[in-house]
Amino acid sequence: MDASIALLLFTAITIYLLWFTFISRLLRGPRVWALLGSLPGLIENSDRMHEWIADNLRACGGTYQTCICAIPFLARKQGLVTVTCDPKNLEHILKTRFDNYPKGPTWKAVFHDLLGQGIFNSDGDTWLFQRKTAALEFTTRTLRQAMARWVNRAIKLRFCPILETAQLRGEPVDLQDLLLRLTFDNICGLAFGKDPQTLAPGLPNNSFAVAFDRATEASLQRFILPEVLWKLKKWLRLGMEVTLSRSLVYVDEYLSNVINTRKLELMGQQKDGNAHDDLLSRFMKKKESYSDSFLQHVALNFILAGRDTSSAALCWFLWLVIQNPIVEEKILNEICTVLMETRGEDVSSWVDELLEFEEVDRLIYLKAALSETLRLYPSVPEDSKHVVTDDVLPDGTFVPAGSSVTSEDMLGEGLGLSTNEVDSSGSVIAAPAHNGAGPPSRAKDVIDVVHEVWA
Ligand code: HEM
Secondary structure (H helix, E strand, C coil), rough: CCCHHHHHHHHHHHHHHHHHHHHHHCEEECCCCCCCCHHHHHHHHHHHHHHHHHHHHHCCCCCEEEEEEEEECCCCCCCCCEEEEEEEHHHHHHHHHHHHCCHHHHHHHHHHHHHHCCCHHHCCCHHHHHHHHHHHHHHHHHHHHHHHHHHHHHHHHHHHHHHHHHHHHHCCCCHHHHHHHHHHHHHHHHHCCCCCCCCCCCCCCHHHHHHHHHHHHHHHHHHHHHHHHHHHHHCCCCCHHHHHHHHHHHHHHHHHHHHHHHHHHHHHHHHHHHCCCCCCHHHHHHCCCCCCHHHHHHHHHHHHHHHHHHHHHHHHHHHHHHHHHHHHHHHHHHHHHHHHHHHCCCHHHHHHEEEEEHHHHHHHHHHHHHHHHHHCCCCCEEEEEECCCCCCCCCCCCCCCCCCEEEECCCCCCCCCHHHHHHCCCCCCCCCCCCCCCCCCHHHHHHHHHHHHHC
Protein backbone atom coordinates (compact mmCIF):
# COMPACT_ATOMS: atom_id res chain seq x y z
CA MET A 1 0.00 0.00 0.00
CA ASP A 2 1.17 3.46 -0.87
CA ALA A 3 2.58 5.20 2.26
CA SER A 4 0.43 8.29 1.74
CA ILE A 5 -2.76 6.18 1.51
CA ALA A 6 -1.75 4.26 4.65
CA LEU A 7 -1.15 7.56 6.46
CA LEU A 8 -4.47 8.91 5.28
CA LEU A 9 -6.23 5.75 6.45
CA PHE A 10 -4.44 5.86 9.80
CA THR A 11 -5.40 9.52 10.31
CA ALA A 12 -9.04 8.84 9.36
CA ILE A 13 -9.25 5.89 11.77
CA THR A 14 -7.63 7.90 14.58
CA ILE A 15 -10.03 10.82 14.04
CA TYR A 16 -12.96 8.40 13.93
CA LEU A 17 -11.86 6.70 17.16
CA LEU A 18 -11.40 10.05 18.90
CA TRP A 19 -14.84 11.12 17.74
CA PHE A 20 -16.31 7.74 18.76
CA THR A 21 -14.77 7.95 22.25
CA PHE A 22 -16.19 11.45 22.64
CA ILE A 23 -19.67 10.53 21.40
CA SER A 24 -19.92 7.30 23.41
CA ARG A 25 -19.08 9.25 26.59
CA LEU A 26 -22.05 11.54 25.89
CA LEU A 27 -24.39 8.58 25.61
CA ARG A 28 -25.86 6.70 28.53
CA GLY A 29 -27.42 3.30 28.10
CA PRO A 30 -26.38 0.00 26.54
CA ARG A 31 -22.87 -0.49 25.19
CA VAL A 32 -22.26 1.18 21.82
CA TRP A 33 -19.86 -0.30 19.27
CA ALA A 34 -17.84 1.54 16.64
CA LEU A 35 -19.93 1.99 13.47
CA LEU A 36 -22.68 -0.37 14.69
CA GLY A 37 -23.75 1.64 17.74
CA SER A 38 -26.08 -0.31 20.02
CA LEU A 39 -27.33 -2.54 17.18
CA PRO A 40 -25.46 -5.68 18.39
CA GLY A 41 -27.24 -5.48 21.77
CA LEU A 42 -30.55 -4.83 20.04
CA ILE A 43 -30.17 -7.87 17.79
CA GLU A 44 -28.88 -10.08 20.62
CA ASN A 45 -31.93 -9.18 22.73
CA SER A 46 -34.50 -9.10 19.96
CA ASP A 47 -36.56 -11.87 21.60
CA ARG A 48 -36.60 -10.04 24.97
CA MET A 49 -36.63 -6.46 23.71
CA HIS A 50 -38.94 -5.08 26.40
CA GLU A 51 -36.95 -6.62 29.27
CA TRP A 52 -33.67 -5.43 27.75
CA ILE A 53 -34.90 -1.85 27.40
CA ALA A 54 -36.37 -2.00 30.92
CA ASP A 55 -32.97 -3.20 32.27
CA ASN A 56 -31.23 -0.30 30.52
CA LEU A 57 -33.73 2.21 31.87
CA ARG A 58 -33.40 0.84 35.38
CA ALA A 59 -29.62 1.22 35.14
CA CYS A 60 -29.90 4.81 33.87
CA GLY A 61 -32.62 6.12 36.18
CA GLY A 62 -35.47 6.40 33.70
CA THR A 63 -34.02 8.02 30.57
CA TYR A 64 -31.07 7.16 28.32
CA GLN A 65 -29.73 8.06 24.91
CA THR A 66 -28.09 5.63 22.57
CA CYS A 67 -27.19 5.54 18.91
CA ILE A 68 -28.04 2.80 16.45
CA CYS A 69 -25.54 4.05 13.90
CA ALA A 70 -22.17 5.36 15.15
CA ILE A 71 -21.29 7.37 12.04
CA PRO A 72 -20.35 11.08 12.18
CA PHE A 73 -23.28 13.43 11.35
CA LEU A 74 -25.78 10.55 11.72
CA ALA A 75 -25.06 9.62 15.33
CA ARG A 76 -26.55 12.82 16.81
CA LYS A 77 -29.46 12.94 14.36
CA GLN A 78 -31.17 9.97 12.65
CA GLY A 79 -29.02 7.50 14.57
CA LEU A 80 -29.82 8.89 18.01
CA VAL A 81 -32.57 7.29 20.07
CA THR A 82 -33.79 8.69 23.38
CA VAL A 83 -35.56 6.09 25.50
CA THR A 84 -37.61 7.24 28.47
CA CYS A 85 -40.14 5.99 30.98
CA ASP A 86 -40.34 9.25 32.94
CA PRO A 87 -44.08 10.09 33.19
CA LYS A 88 -43.42 13.83 32.75
CA ASN A 89 -41.44 13.16 29.58
CA LEU A 90 -44.19 10.87 28.31
CA GLU A 91 -46.86 13.50 28.87
CA HIS A 92 -44.66 16.07 27.14
CA ILE A 93 -44.18 13.83 24.08
CA LEU A 94 -47.71 12.45 23.79
CA LYS A 95 -49.70 15.50 24.83
CA THR A 96 -48.01 18.86 25.57
CA ARG A 97 -45.75 18.95 22.48
CA PHE A 98 -47.73 16.40 20.45
CA ASP A 99 -47.04 18.25 17.16
CA ASN A 100 -43.29 17.98 17.63
CA TYR A 101 -43.42 14.18 17.93
CA PRO A 102 -45.14 12.59 14.92
CA LYS A 103 -44.62 9.01 13.77
CA GLY A 104 -41.87 10.15 11.43
CA PRO A 105 -40.11 8.69 8.38
CA THR A 106 -38.59 5.53 9.93
CA TRP A 107 -41.88 4.29 11.34
CA LYS A 108 -43.73 5.18 8.14
CA ALA A 109 -41.20 3.41 5.90
CA VAL A 110 -41.32 0.24 8.01
CA PHE A 111 -45.11 0.00 8.02
CA HIS A 112 -45.85 1.49 4.63
CA ASP A 113 -46.41 -1.82 2.82
CA LEU A 114 -48.83 -3.10 5.47
CA LEU A 115 -50.52 0.05 6.74
CA GLY A 116 -50.21 2.51 3.84
CA GLN A 117 -51.47 5.94 4.88
CA GLY A 118 -53.76 4.55 7.58
CA ILE A 119 -54.26 6.26 10.97
CA PHE A 120 -51.38 4.37 12.56
CA ASN A 121 -48.99 5.35 9.84
CA SER A 122 -49.84 8.96 9.06
CA ASP A 123 -49.48 12.40 10.58
CA GLY A 124 -50.98 15.84 9.96
CA ASP A 125 -54.17 16.22 7.96
CA THR A 126 -54.37 12.60 6.75
CA TRP A 127 -54.18 11.45 10.35
CA LEU A 128 -56.62 14.06 11.67
CA PHE A 129 -59.28 13.31 9.10
CA GLN A 130 -59.14 9.56 9.84
CA ARG A 131 -59.15 10.24 13.53
CA LYS A 132 -62.32 12.33 13.25
CA THR A 133 -64.06 9.70 11.14
CA ALA A 134 -62.95 6.91 13.46
CA ALA A 135 -64.22 8.94 16.44
CA LEU A 136 -67.78 8.35 15.16
CA GLU A 137 -67.19 4.66 15.72
CA PHE A 138 -66.56 5.38 19.42
CA THR A 139 -69.71 7.25 20.36
CA THR A 140 -71.69 5.57 23.12
CA ARG A 141 -74.55 4.73 20.75
CA THR A 142 -72.35 3.12 18.09
CA LEU A 143 -70.34 1.25 20.68
CA ARG A 144 -73.49 -0.14 22.24
CA GLN A 145 -74.78 -1.29 18.90
CA ALA A 146 -71.43 -2.82 18.05
CA MET A 147 -71.29 -4.56 21.43
CA ALA A 148 -74.69 -6.12 20.83
CA ARG A 149 -74.00 -7.00 17.24
CA TRP A 150 -70.46 -8.33 17.37
CA VAL A 151 -69.08 -8.73 20.89
CA ASN A 152 -72.07 -10.10 22.80
CA ARG A 153 -73.08 -12.40 19.98
CA ALA A 154 -69.59 -13.90 19.66
CA ILE A 155 -69.26 -14.34 23.42
CA LYS A 156 -72.68 -15.90 23.88
CA LEU A 157 -72.87 -18.09 20.82
CA ARG A 158 -69.25 -19.11 20.37
CA PHE A 159 -66.88 -18.23 23.23
CA CYS A 160 -69.00 -19.56 26.11
CA PRO A 161 -70.07 -22.77 24.29
CA ILE A 162 -66.41 -23.56 23.52
CA LEU A 163 -65.51 -23.12 27.20
CA GLU A 164 -68.54 -25.19 28.30
CA THR A 165 -67.66 -28.04 25.93
CA ALA A 166 -64.06 -28.05 27.19
CA GLN A 167 -65.33 -28.06 30.77
CA LEU A 168 -67.68 -31.00 30.11
CA ARG A 169 -64.91 -32.97 28.45
CA GLY A 170 -62.37 -31.96 31.08
CA GLU A 171 -60.07 -30.65 28.36
CA PRO A 172 -57.67 -27.69 28.69
CA VAL A 173 -58.16 -24.60 26.53
CA ASP A 174 -55.60 -22.23 25.08
CA LEU A 175 -57.14 -19.05 26.44
CA GLN A 176 -54.64 -16.84 24.66
CA ASP A 177 -55.63 -18.30 21.31
CA LEU A 178 -59.36 -18.09 22.09
CA LEU A 179 -59.09 -14.43 23.12
CA LEU A 180 -57.07 -13.51 20.06
CA ARG A 181 -59.72 -15.12 17.88
CA LEU A 182 -62.50 -13.38 19.82
CA THR A 183 -60.99 -9.90 19.53
CA PHE A 184 -60.03 -10.48 15.89
CA ASP A 185 -63.65 -11.33 15.04
CA ASN A 186 -64.94 -8.35 17.05
CA ILE A 187 -62.57 -5.84 15.49
CA CYS A 188 -63.27 -7.12 11.96
CA GLY A 189 -66.97 -6.56 12.70
CA LEU A 190 -66.27 -3.01 13.86
CA ALA A 191 -63.80 -2.30 11.07
CA PHE A 192 -65.56 -3.70 8.03
CA GLY A 193 -68.81 -5.22 9.20
CA LYS A 194 -67.90 -8.85 8.64
CA ASP A 195 -67.27 -11.43 11.34
CA PRO A 196 -64.70 -13.91 9.98
CA GLN A 197 -65.68 -16.37 12.76
CA THR A 198 -62.15 -17.47 13.58
CA LEU A 199 -63.61 -18.28 16.98
CA ALA A 200 -65.76 -21.29 16.13
CA PRO A 201 -65.97 -24.92 17.29
CA GLY A 202 -62.88 -26.79 16.10
CA LEU A 203 -60.99 -23.47 15.93
CA PRO A 204 -60.61 -23.40 12.14
CA ASN A 205 -57.58 -21.86 10.49
CA ASN A 206 -58.46 -18.55 8.90
CA SER A 207 -56.21 -17.62 6.01
CA PHE A 208 -56.89 -13.88 6.38
CA ALA A 209 -55.95 -13.94 10.08
CA VAL A 210 -52.82 -15.99 9.35
CA ALA A 211 -51.76 -13.69 6.49
CA PHE A 212 -52.39 -10.60 8.63
CA ASP A 213 -50.30 -12.02 11.51
CA ARG A 214 -47.43 -12.94 9.20
CA ALA A 215 -47.45 -9.53 7.55
CA THR A 216 -47.41 -7.80 10.96
CA GLU A 217 -44.53 -9.94 12.22
CA ALA A 218 -42.51 -9.39 9.05
CA SER A 219 -43.09 -5.62 9.23
CA LEU A 220 -41.96 -5.53 12.87
CA GLN A 221 -38.77 -7.39 11.98
CA ARG A 222 -37.81 -4.42 9.82
CA PHE A 223 -37.38 -2.33 12.97
CA ILE A 224 -34.38 -4.38 14.02
CA LEU A 225 -32.42 -3.72 10.84
CA PRO A 226 -31.20 -0.38 9.46
CA GLU A 227 -33.52 0.86 6.70
CA VAL A 228 -30.98 0.30 3.97
CA LEU A 229 -30.60 -3.38 4.94
CA TRP A 230 -34.26 -4.34 5.00
CA LYS A 231 -34.81 -2.39 1.78
CA LEU A 232 -32.02 -4.44 0.20
CA LYS A 233 -33.66 -7.64 1.48
CA LYS A 234 -36.94 -6.49 0.01
CA TRP A 235 -35.33 -5.75 -3.33
CA LEU A 236 -33.54 -9.12 -3.37
CA ARG A 237 -36.71 -10.84 -2.10
CA LEU A 238 -35.03 -12.48 0.90
CA GLY A 239 -36.30 -13.94 4.20
CA MET A 240 -39.27 -12.30 5.91
CA GLU A 241 -39.62 -9.82 3.05
CA VAL A 242 -40.92 -12.70 0.90
CA THR A 243 -43.37 -13.67 3.66
CA LEU A 244 -44.50 -10.06 3.83
CA SER A 245 -45.18 -9.64 0.13
CA ARG A 246 -46.96 -13.04 -0.12
CA SER A 247 -49.13 -12.31 2.92
CA LEU A 248 -50.00 -8.88 1.56
CA VAL A 249 -51.26 -10.41 -1.68
CA TYR A 250 -53.65 -12.55 0.34
CA VAL A 251 -54.76 -9.69 2.60
CA ASP A 252 -55.34 -7.56 -0.49
CA GLU A 253 -57.51 -10.23 -2.13
CA TYR A 254 -59.58 -10.78 0.99
CA LEU A 255 -60.21 -7.10 1.61
CA SER A 256 -60.90 -6.36 -2.06
CA ASN A 257 -63.74 -8.88 -1.85
CA VAL A 258 -65.06 -7.26 1.32
CA ILE A 259 -64.94 -3.80 -0.27
CA ASN A 260 -66.59 -4.87 -3.52
CA THR A 261 -69.38 -6.64 -1.65
CA ARG A 262 -69.87 -3.58 0.56
CA LYS A 263 -70.07 -1.31 -2.49
CA LEU A 264 -72.92 -3.44 -3.84
CA GLU A 265 -74.59 -3.53 -0.43
CA LEU A 266 -74.37 0.24 -0.02
CA MET A 267 -75.91 0.72 -3.46
CA GLY A 268 -78.83 -1.51 -2.48
CA GLN A 269 -79.00 -0.19 1.08
CA GLN A 270 -81.83 2.23 0.51
CA LYS A 271 -83.92 -0.66 -0.80
CA ASP A 272 -83.42 -3.14 2.05
CA GLY A 273 -82.97 -0.45 4.73
CA ASN A 274 -80.04 -2.37 6.21
CA ALA A 275 -77.74 0.43 7.46
CA HIS A 276 -74.05 -0.31 7.84
CA ASP A 277 -72.27 1.60 10.60
CA ASP A 278 -68.85 -0.04 10.47
CA LEU A 279 -65.74 2.05 9.90
CA LEU A 280 -65.31 1.01 6.27
CA SER A 281 -68.89 2.03 5.41
CA ARG A 282 -68.40 5.39 7.12
CA PHE A 283 -65.48 6.15 4.81
CA MET A 284 -67.32 4.80 1.76
CA LYS A 285 -70.37 6.95 2.45
CA LYS A 286 -68.32 10.16 2.47
CA LYS A 287 -68.62 12.60 -0.45
CA GLU A 288 -65.03 12.08 -1.52
CA SER A 289 -64.32 8.74 -3.09
CA TYR A 290 -61.31 6.83 -1.81
CA SER A 291 -59.22 4.26 -3.60
CA ASP A 292 -59.73 0.61 -2.64
CA SER A 293 -56.16 0.53 -1.41
CA PHE A 294 -56.79 3.42 1.01
CA LEU A 295 -59.99 1.79 2.26
CA GLN A 296 -58.13 -1.47 2.84
CA HIS A 297 -55.53 0.34 4.89
CA VAL A 298 -58.20 2.07 6.96
CA ALA A 299 -59.54 -1.34 7.97
CA LEU A 300 -56.12 -2.92 8.49
CA ASN A 301 -54.93 -0.11 10.76
CA PHE A 302 -57.99 -0.52 12.91
CA ILE A 303 -57.47 -4.26 13.22
CA LEU A 304 -53.83 -3.76 14.17
CA ALA A 305 -54.77 -1.12 16.77
CA GLY A 306 -57.59 -2.98 18.46
CA ARG A 307 -57.00 -6.71 18.18
CA ASP A 308 -53.80 -7.67 20.00
CA THR A 309 -54.07 -4.80 22.49
CA SER A 310 -57.42 -5.94 23.84
CA SER A 311 -56.75 -9.69 23.71
CA ALA A 312 -53.39 -9.30 25.49
CA ALA A 313 -55.07 -7.19 28.18
CA LEU A 314 -57.87 -9.72 28.65
CA CYS A 315 -55.43 -12.59 28.78
CA TRP A 316 -53.28 -10.95 31.47
CA PHE A 317 -56.42 -9.96 33.34
CA LEU A 318 -57.69 -13.55 33.52
CA TRP A 319 -54.22 -14.77 34.46
CA LEU A 320 -54.02 -12.25 37.32
CA VAL A 321 -57.50 -13.13 38.53
CA ILE A 322 -56.57 -16.83 38.58
CA GLN A 323 -53.53 -15.93 40.72
CA ASN A 324 -55.64 -13.81 43.09
CA PRO A 325 -58.75 -15.63 44.41
CA ILE A 326 -59.62 -12.68 46.70
CA VAL A 327 -59.88 -10.40 43.69
CA GLU A 328 -61.94 -13.03 41.85
CA GLU A 329 -64.36 -13.19 44.77
CA LYS A 330 -64.69 -9.41 44.89
CA ILE A 331 -65.38 -9.21 41.17
CA LEU A 332 -68.05 -11.93 41.44
CA ASN A 333 -69.62 -10.27 44.49
CA GLU A 334 -69.83 -6.98 42.65
CA ILE A 335 -71.46 -8.61 39.61
CA CYS A 336 -73.96 -10.41 41.89
CA THR A 337 -74.83 -7.16 43.72
CA VAL A 338 -75.53 -5.38 40.44
CA LEU A 339 -77.52 -8.29 38.98
CA MET A 340 -79.60 -8.58 42.14
CA GLU A 341 -80.68 -4.98 41.62
CA THR A 342 -81.21 -5.14 37.86
CA ARG A 343 -82.56 -8.70 37.34
CA GLY A 344 -84.06 -9.63 40.70
CA GLU A 345 -83.35 -12.52 43.04
CA ASP A 346 -84.02 -15.40 40.63
CA VAL A 347 -80.39 -16.37 40.02
CA SER A 348 -81.26 -18.60 37.04
CA SER A 349 -82.39 -15.51 35.08
CA TRP A 350 -79.00 -13.89 35.56
CA VAL A 351 -77.32 -16.06 32.96
CA ASP A 352 -80.03 -15.80 30.28
CA GLU A 353 -78.45 -12.75 28.73
CA LEU A 354 -74.99 -11.21 28.86
CA LEU A 355 -74.51 -8.04 30.88
CA GLU A 356 -76.15 -4.88 29.55
CA PHE A 357 -74.11 -1.74 28.97
CA GLU A 358 -75.64 -0.06 32.06
CA GLU A 359 -74.80 -3.09 34.19
CA VAL A 360 -71.18 -3.15 33.02
CA ASP A 361 -70.96 0.56 33.73
CA ARG A 362 -71.65 -0.08 37.41
CA LEU A 363 -68.81 -2.58 37.86
CA ILE A 364 -66.33 -0.20 39.43
CA TYR A 365 -64.10 -2.83 41.01
CA LEU A 366 -63.90 -4.79 37.76
CA LYS A 367 -62.86 -1.66 35.86
CA ALA A 368 -60.20 -0.95 38.48
CA ALA A 369 -58.89 -4.50 38.12
CA LEU A 370 -58.70 -4.05 34.35
CA SER A 371 -56.81 -0.76 34.75
CA GLU A 372 -54.44 -2.41 37.17
CA THR A 373 -53.86 -5.21 34.67
CA LEU A 374 -52.88 -2.65 32.04
CA ARG A 375 -50.53 -0.99 34.52
CA LEU A 376 -48.80 -4.25 35.37
CA TYR A 377 -48.86 -5.71 31.86
CA PRO A 378 -49.26 -2.87 29.35
CA SER A 379 -50.52 -3.97 25.95
CA VAL A 380 -48.37 -1.33 24.25
CA PRO A 381 -45.10 -1.28 26.19
CA GLU A 382 -43.15 0.74 23.62
CA ASP A 383 -44.03 3.59 21.32
CA SER A 384 -41.62 5.42 19.05
CA LYS A 385 -41.84 9.02 17.75
CA HIS A 386 -39.77 11.29 15.57
CA VAL A 387 -38.39 14.65 16.79
CA VAL A 388 -39.29 17.50 14.39
CA THR A 389 -37.42 20.39 16.04
CA ASP A 390 -34.78 20.51 18.80
CA ASP A 391 -36.42 20.18 22.19
CA VAL A 392 -35.64 19.67 25.87
CA LEU A 393 -37.66 17.04 27.75
CA PRO A 394 -38.96 17.94 31.25
CA ASP A 395 -36.15 15.89 32.88
CA GLY A 396 -33.59 18.09 31.07
CA THR A 397 -32.66 15.67 28.27
CA PHE A 398 -31.90 17.49 25.01
CA VAL A 399 -33.46 15.80 21.96
CA PRO A 400 -32.14 17.02 18.61
CA ALA A 401 -34.31 17.38 15.50
CA GLY A 402 -34.23 14.26 13.32
CA SER A 403 -33.62 11.85 16.21
CA SER A 404 -36.29 9.57 17.67
CA VAL A 405 -37.78 9.07 21.12
CA THR A 406 -39.11 5.81 22.43
CA SER A 407 -41.51 5.91 25.33
CA GLU A 408 -41.35 2.79 27.41
CA ASP A 409 -43.97 1.58 29.84
CA MET A 410 -42.25 -0.16 32.72
CA LEU A 411 -43.88 1.06 35.90
CA GLY A 412 -45.35 -2.35 36.69
CA GLU A 413 -43.95 -5.63 35.49
CA GLY A 414 -40.86 -4.00 34.09
CA LEU A 415 -39.74 -3.04 37.57
CA GLY A 416 -40.39 -6.56 38.80
CA LEU A 417 -43.24 -5.54 41.12
CA SER A 418 -45.19 -8.41 42.58
CA THR A 419 -48.40 -9.17 40.73
CA ASN A 420 -49.92 -9.94 44.15
CA GLU A 421 -50.11 -6.22 44.70
CA VAL A 422 -53.28 -6.32 42.70
CA ASP A 423 -55.07 -7.54 45.84
CA SER A 424 -52.70 -6.17 48.43
CA SER A 425 -55.18 -4.07 50.36
CA GLY A 426 -58.24 -6.24 50.11
CA SER A 427 -60.85 -3.69 49.21
CA VAL A 428 -58.74 -1.38 47.09
CA ILE A 429 -56.73 -2.48 44.13
CA ALA A 430 -53.60 -0.67 45.13
CA ALA A 431 -51.10 0.69 42.69
CA PRO A 432 -47.66 0.30 44.25
CA ALA A 433 -45.81 3.60 44.41
CA HIS A 434 -43.02 3.96 41.88
CA ASN A 435 -40.29 5.97 43.61
CA GLY A 436 -43.14 8.22 44.67
CA ALA A 437 -43.06 9.83 41.23
CA GLY A 438 -45.65 10.34 38.55
CA PRO A 439 -49.05 8.85 37.95
CA PRO A 440 -49.44 5.15 38.76
CA SER A 441 -50.51 3.99 35.34
CA ARG A 442 -48.89 5.12 32.19
CA ALA A 443 -50.76 2.54 30.13
CA LYS A 444 -54.06 3.83 31.39
CA ASP A 445 -52.96 7.43 30.97
CA VAL A 446 -51.89 6.74 27.42
CA ILE A 447 -55.21 5.13 26.63
CA ASP A 448 -56.98 8.07 28.24
CA VAL A 449 -54.88 10.50 26.22
CA VAL A 450 -55.41 8.52 23.02
CA HIS A 451 -59.05 7.73 23.45
CA GLU A 452 -60.35 10.69 25.42
CA VAL A 453 -61.49 12.43 22.25
CA TRP A 454 -63.57 9.39 21.38
CA ALA A 455 -65.29 9.05 24.72
C1 HEM B 1 -56.39 -2.64 26.01
C2 HEM B 1 -56.69 -2.12 24.85
C3 HEM B 1 -55.96 -0.98 24.20
C4 HEM B 1 -54.79 -0.33 24.51
C5 HEM B 1 -53.85 -0.63 25.68
C6 HEM B 1 -54.58 0.68 23.52
C7 HEM B 1 -53.51 1.56 23.51
C8 HEM B 1 -53.18 2.41 22.46
C9 HEM B 1 -51.93 3.15 22.32
C10 HEM B 1 -50.78 3.14 23.33
C11 HEM B 1 -51.98 3.80 21.15
C12 HEM B 1 -50.87 4.63 20.52
C13 HEM B 1 -50.91 6.06 20.92
C14 HEM B 1 -49.85 6.88 20.24
O1 HEM B 1 -49.00 6.39 19.49
O2 HEM B 1 -49.87 8.07 20.46
C15 HEM B 1 -53.28 3.50 20.56
C16 HEM B 1 -53.70 4.01 19.35
C17 HEM B 1 -54.87 3.62 18.72
N1 HEM B 1 -55.84 2.78 19.20
FE1 HEM B 1 -55.88 1.93 21.04
N2 HEM B 1 -55.62 0.65 22.60
C18 HEM B 1 -56.46 -0.36 22.96
C19 HEM B 1 -57.61 -0.78 22.32
C20 HEM B 1 -58.06 -0.27 21.13
C21 HEM B 1 -59.23 -0.74 20.42
C22 HEM B 1 -60.15 -1.87 20.89
C23 HEM B 1 -59.32 -0.02 19.27
C24 HEM B 1 -60.32 -0.10 18.15
C25 HEM B 1 -61.44 -0.72 18.17
C26 HEM B 1 -58.21 0.91 19.28
C27 HEM B 1 -57.94 1.83 18.29
C28 HEM B 1 -56.82 2.62 18.23
C29 HEM B 1 -56.48 3.44 17.08
C30 HEM B 1 -57.29 3.57 15.80
C31 HEM B 1 -55.25 4.07 17.39
C32 HEM B 1 -54.47 5.04 16.53
C33 HEM B 1 -54.82 6.41 17.05
C34 HEM B 1 -54.02 7.52 16.45
O3 HEM B 1 -52.94 7.34 15.89
O4 HEM B 1 -54.55 8.60 16.59
N3 HEM B 1 -57.47 0.74 20.42
N4 HEM B 1 -53.99 2.66 21.38
